[in-house]
Amino acid sequence: MFLLDWWRRVLSFGRRSEIDGAAYLRSVGYRVIASGYRTRAGEIDLIAWDDSTLVFVEVKALHSMAPPEDAVGYRKQQRVMRAARAYITQYRLHEASYRFDILAVTVLAGTKPQFRLLRDAFGPQRY
Numbered sequence: 795m796f797l798l799d800w801w802r803r804v805l806s807f808g809r810r811s812e813i814d815g816a817a818y819l820r821s822v823g824y825r826v827i828a829s830g831y832r833t834r835a836g837e838i839d840l841i842a843w844d845d846s847t848l849v850f851v852e853v854k855a856l857h858s859m860a861p862p863e864d865a866v867g868y869r870k871q872q873r874v875m876r877a878a879r880a881y882i883t884q885y886r887l888h889e890a891s892y893r894f895d896i897l898a899v900t901v902l903a904g905t906k907p908q909f910r911l912l913r914d915a916f917g918p919q920r921y
Contacts, residue, residue: 811855811907812839815897818909824849833880836873840897841881848892850878852915855899855907862898863912871916893917 816826824842831838840851852874854862874894882888896915900908 811899811901812853814907815851815853815855815899815909816840819851819897819911822911828881831877831881833877835880836875836877838874838877838881846891848882848887848890849895850874850881850892851895851897853897853899855901857901857903859900859902862900863896863910863915866896866916875916875918 812829816829819826819840819842824844826840826842828841829839831841838850839853842849842851852866852870854865856862856865871894878892878894882890882892893914894917896912898910898912900910902908
């Protein structure tokens with residue numbers, strides 16, 4: 795247990811939130827397949843399967859009562875979507891259905907993280 799506590803102190807707040815977020819997603823049935831996927835075009839915090847749907851997850855964590863998902867603006871969404879296109883191309887997943895979720899994490903002093911999953915939170919306009 796001591797070693798685990800030591801590693802948690804060494805990691806940045808954002809990275810700890812991603813690790814905790816991955817555990818939360820597993821607990822609600824997602825199969826997490828990648829974390830920290832980066833390209834020149836952008837970055838995706840977590841990539842998972844929710845049944846047969848490929849899910850690109852933006853983890854946003856704050857130390858305040860403000861809704862973390864409000865910090866995922868248009869430019870961030872665009873960067874996540876560009877990185878998702880690169881991932882889909884790289885792994886030849888053009889036929890897979892996909893969506894973009896936001897995992898909002900609120901971490902207040904002295905409490906455990908609180909998670910709120912916003913499914914299909916953003917994405918390209920589909921006509």
